[in-house]
Amino acid sequence: MGKRWIGIDLGGTSMKLGLVDSHGNTVLEMEKPTLAQEGVDGVIGRMVSHARELAKEAGLRWADVAGVGVGLPGFLDVKAGVVKQLTNLGWHEEVPIRRLLEEAWQIPVKIDNDANVAALGEAWCGAGAGVDDVVCITLGTGVGGGLILDGQLLHGRYGFAGEVGHMTIDPEGHPCNCGMRGCLETISSATGMVRMANEAIAAGRSTVLADVEKVGTKEIFAAAAAGDAVALEVKKRAIDALAQAMSALSVVLNPARFIIGGGVSYAGEALIQPLREAYAKRTQPNARQGVDVVLAQLGNRAGYIGAAGLLARERK
Structure with a gap:
């Protein structure tokens, strides 16, 4: 079996998670409520647990997941891995989300704007392939x-x-x-x-x-x-x-x-x-x-x- 990565598309209402192979093919996907009212810690905790749940449902050990990418709907410092503001989730202070997720998962994490990751998906294996x-x-x-x-x-x-x-x-x-x-x-x-x-x-x-x-x-x-x-x-x-x-x-x-x-x-x-x-x-x-x-x-x-x-x- 080749490497597997998890992608998370975090929205104000729901988070979509997918286990993806090296060609961009979806192995397994799930959608869960964001529950933004639970605050920063609650949302991040749900992301952590749902990603592990996705890997388990796919029959993988967590050690088999090579990394997790996260698309976020707001203003980010992508290089630093920091959320500046997610208005529709009520996040108005800086959150070092990459560090928090890497500490929880112990694997590499990258973040980017939600529109950017959607563009990257289409460019990789959708309407922009090749x-x-x-x-x-x-x-x-x-x-x-x-x-x-x-x-x-x-x-x-x-x-x-x-x-x-x-x-x-x-x-x-x-x-x-x-x-x-x-x-x-x-x-x-x-x-x-x-x-x-x-x-x-x-x-x-x-x-x-x-x-x-x-x-x-x-x-x-x-x-x-x-x-x-x-x-x-x-x-x-x-x-x-x-x-x-x-x-x-x-x-x-x-x-x-x-x-x-x-x-x-x-x-x-x-x-x-x-x-x-x-x-x-x-x-x-x-x-x-x-x-x-x-x-x-x-x-x-x-x-x-x-x-x-x-x-x-x-x-x-």
């Missing part, structure tokens, strides 16, 4: 991103590289939670699209969405497919803003592939085809030459696969 230069963009409640250049995650000086959701698209636009205005996240996320639709409804615009009990991106794309003017405007605004960001990334990073994931990507071709067209119109020909724009493939597995890959890819 491509060295990839930008992964996740469209969900917010807009996340991960940059893979020459096969390696790009972090930047303070670990903020890849935060594509906070590229300014409209300087006079809607306020963003980051403190700026008109960020990509305020337009192309599920939250942004729903907000724009509800603003049109509140303004008395004629739209079938006014009769929907709870507007979501699924309803917006369905209404757009039926020709609803408001839904079409919201969809076009979100896609154009995303294409504008991708165009800027292309002339700066010159990636070979954009991978689009997250809940909004479940719209499939209704999203990706007009996005390809908008990107082609907005991007300098040399910068877009040979660039693919594709949907993510791994779904909810990308996070823990990429987290495991933080160690597995460097230790094969």
Whole structure:
């Protein structure tokens, strides 16, 4: 049997754990509640025990696990292995999480941002397999991103590289939670699209969405497919803003592939085809030459696969 690694994708509601082999294949996976209300010690304790439980269920001794990678939803000092802040878990003070986990498990641990590990998962054995230069963009409640250049995650000086959701698209636009205005996240996320639709409804615009009990991106794309003017405007605004960001990334990073994931990507071709067209119109020909724009493939597995890959890819 070859080496095995564990990846953990820690979210505000649940933690996803996967036992992964040296090719990124999932051997066994589980999902457990995070229970953020138990505080830092409680969450870390659950991570420790669930990882051991996963190995045991797979028939492994803990000594057979080569290392654990963890994806975390917040601000990190990746090199130091320290959490700076995890707002949605209520962690507002620095936590030396790598040291704590290594002391508990007695094996190597690496941490990274959750969007970065999802990007790494897709680049390793998903929609970016075999491509060295990839930008992964996740469209969900917010807009996340991960940059893979020459096969390696790009972090930047303070670990903020890849935060594509906070590229300014409209300087006079809607306020963003980051403190700026008109960020990509305020337009192309599920939250942004729903907000724009509800603003049109509140303004008395004629739209079938006014009769929907709870507007979501699924309803917006369905209404757009039926020709609803408001839904079409919201969809076009979100896609154009995303294409504008991708165009800027292309002339700066010159990636070979954009991978689009997250809940909004479940719209499939209704999203990706007009996005390809908008990107082609907005991007300098040399910068877009040979660039693919594709949907993510791994779904909810990308996070823990990429987290495991933080160690597995460097230790094969």
